[in-house]
Amino acid sequence: MKKAYLGIDIGSISTKGVVIDENNNIIASSYLYTEANPIKATKKVVKELKQQLDLDKYKVVGVGTTGSARKLIGTILGANTIKNEITAHAIGAMSIHPDVKTIFEIGGQDSKIIIINNGIVTDYAMNTLCAAGTGSFLSSQAKRLGIPIEEFGNIALSSNNPTKIAARCTVFAESDLVHKSQIGHKKEDIIAGLCYAIVNNYLNNVGKGKKIKPPIVFQGGVSKNIGVVKAFEKVTGHKIYVDDNSHLTGALGVAILSKAEDEIDFSFDIEDIIYETKGIECKGCSNNCEIIEVIKDKKIIDSWGNRCPKGELIHK
Ligand code: SF4
Incomplete structure (x- = not known):
């Protein structure tokens, strides 16, 4: 039997899970909405991972959890590793980009910046207060403009003249956005402007006072939005690296960390467990x-x- 490791990242908006092999390759993955029920979401993620995995070939001997419900889910799964998001994201990013110096992370509810020097986290910041720099803000504004969030990034790229949107906080950004639509700014310009608003808000709040050096890796759900990626490149003047699995990095990181702990005997049968x-x-x-x-x-x-x-x- 080959050894495998499970990592779960339980956030307030989404729950992510991966199973990796001994070489840190992702061999199963799942991404679902938490829907305010981390236990239910985790059960679903674990079920999906089980279906993807060849259980005659792999045996899960390590389980790690991270994210806001890491302790709860870690207890339920009998995890051998429970780590905060900063550590998990840093380890996940470094497994893909060993020379990374700056990690931008924008998730559904919060955002983070992690500064790495010679493979060690030397500084970080988290923002859970101002929603104007997060994925949920982007989603709600896409909805307001009647645009599916998946199309948001590409529409932003079609703009030649991004609208300037005040990005100080959600209330300012929202009222400015309504004002700009009313005075006739084009939809694509407003959307591109929103991407810049997210980026500027992020850099002025979470990134304030931080030494941002390349290579820069961008993670979290919002990293899938090409409009925001391009806005980051324009504003920082650096290439922004976004991995295919950039939404799974926390889960990947904590799965890698579980390899260093004592092995456990994990069974995927958690469906009927009642907590x-x-x-x-x-x-x-x-x-x-x-x-x-x-x-x-x-x-x-x-x-x-x-x-x-x-x-x-x-x-x-
Ligand atoms: S700090 Fe106060 S409220 Fe909190 S656990 Fe201790 S006694 Fe209770």
């Missing part, structure tokens, strides 16, 4: 931490969210 999660507010102090408990067979098997040991004790 319950419960959110409890700790009243131990004014922080009022929201503690999440994972319950199986009426027993708490894991909990997190407490900022101090006092919160942990409540549930022991």
Whole structure:
């Protein structure tokens, strides 16, 4: 039997999964919407991966999770690796571009920048506050303009005169966009302008004060939008590398990281496993931490969210 490793990246918008072989080649992959139910989405992703995999040939001996629900899903899958998104994305990107110095990542809900020097993450930033630099903003504006998001990038490229759109925040960008449509700007110019707005917002917020050096790799769902890629190239003056699997890099990274841990015996049969999660507010102090408990067979098997040991004790 050949060894294989599973990586799952559970974000608030999408859940991504890959299975890799010992040489880090992706041999199965899946991408689904989380739809506010990370457990259900993970079960579906794992089922799809199982269908793609030759189980007579491969045995999964490592499981890694990353993304906002990494702890929950990691507990449920019995993962041997649970890592934050920065580490997972950096490792995934370096496995494809070993000399990468800057990683731009724009996902559905948040965006990140990672600065790498000699294979080590030396700086990073995450933005979860301003939605005007994310995929969900792009999707909602595409909808407003009546354009399928898949066509967005190519339409942007047909513009010779991108409209200038104020990109300070969602509210500004949205009202400016409505204003520009009303005064007769062409649709393709507005769309191209939106791509620039995303890029400028990203560079002025997430990228603020960061030493952006080439090679630059662009990851996350928005990297599939050629309009945004070209806008990044124009504004930074550098080539932007986008891999075919740029939306799966976090899952790839955490699958690679699972190789360094003790092997586990992973079975794909998680379909019938029933887990319950419960959110409890700790009243131990004014922080009022929201503690999440994972319950199986009426027993708490894991909990997190407490900022101090006092919160942990409540549930022991
Ligand atoms: S877990 Fe600790 S910090 Fe959080 S509310 Fe409870 S006592 Fe306060």
